[in-house]
Amino acid sequence: MHGYELRKRLYTVLGAFRTLSYGSLYPCLQDLLADGLIVEEHDEPADDDARSGTAPTGRSRAGRRSKKVYRLTADGKERLQDLLGEGGPAAWEDDGFGVHFAFFGQTRADVRLRILEGRRSRLEERMEAIRAAFTRTRERVDRYTLELHRHGLESVEREVRWLNELIASEREAGREASREPGREPGREAGAAGGQSHISDNEESS
């Protein structure tokens, strides 16, 4: 898709986390282009006789013709897979986790599990740190600070419970997948829930 569209979609997908300004998005696309990870297409949708002078009669002529449409190259897809396959420490930091999670649909099952578990242990470390600070400073902070800590701690605890559910769900899916040997392990969608394929750049190379 093109930049403008990408940004809006980025917003709806991980909007709660962060959105990206055009000032960083467009230069980034240029870099990706220079690195050969994406190619630029011009999306002139069959210029058979589209040049007819008649006004487009409102809503027809579906998508407004847009400037630059980008598409991942083979190199780009490989790079993406490398990125998604990493699952290292960067993937369980606050920043990285959201993005990695948003791409779980394209991520190998074993990597998904590693990321979820890594994230959980990160949060458990943080919980420990907060709890320690809690007992250490008990009487030395005012009640608002205490309340802030309490709420922060509960937030972390809640996310850990969420991760526990996801991990259990992933493990369950793994067991089911291994019972029926019809497919290679580590590539299916996951646990509960029906249709799970993402839009998946359609007829691309």
Add this chain to the structure above:
Amino acid sequence: MHGYELRKRLYTVLGAFRTLSYGSLYPCLQDLLADGLIVEEHDEPADDDARSGTAPTGRSRAGRRSKKVYRLTADGKERLQDLLGEGGPAAWEDDGFGVHFAFFGQTRADVRLRILEGRRSRLEERMEAIRAAFTRTRERVDRYTLELHRHGLESVEREVRWLNELIASEREAGREASREPGREPGREAGAAGGQSHISDNEESS
């Protein structure tokens, strides 16, 4: 206190949110100094005969003598009060809210209430946005993205409930304070909970 100490305390107070590197802290202190909002003291704690050659025998000689100890000037305190009194939109953004909340102990009750309500309405806007995106994209995103949205939405809902409790608590405290006319309104500590005074730069001017 001095920079090193400040940073550690910053970490324990709003550590869950963000910590500050020395690379930004020290230049910042220099700017504050240049603006006359803080002064530098050298904290030579009574050099009566502390120069005795004997080793300090371990744990005595309480605070380690530190390099530069800063203290707020009258101007600095005024500026702080201005900052704390603002309670405008900046105070209910993700960034600003944590800091403002951490200073609630020094903040006027009416400002506290305004900040809490502003924060709540910000979150309610966000909830609406997420819910809208939810129904709009219902069938077009994979289950992981959906799960991310669901969890994000619940996080926001939870924070709203937390704010509701805090607001109720503040209102209750306000009513109690107005019943006993012993003090000026809008300066007491708040609702439930015992000791609430913060360290409050001790015998300072």
Add this chain to the structure above:
DNA sequence: TTCGTCATGTAATGGGTTACATGATTAC
């Protein structure tokens, strides 16, 4: 024809981090 939205881009700017360098003080 003009306005609003879609769409892309550039330059200035800002706020922070990392990495580095230094020195004082305490513990062994």
Add this chain to the structure above:
DNA sequence: GTAATCATGTAACCCATTACATGACGAA
């Protein structure tokens, strides 16, 4: 005396945002 920690500071850099500038297109 040497290592670890406390404590301060500087410089390079990273990365994103803001503000600005441009242009195409659809609707009034």
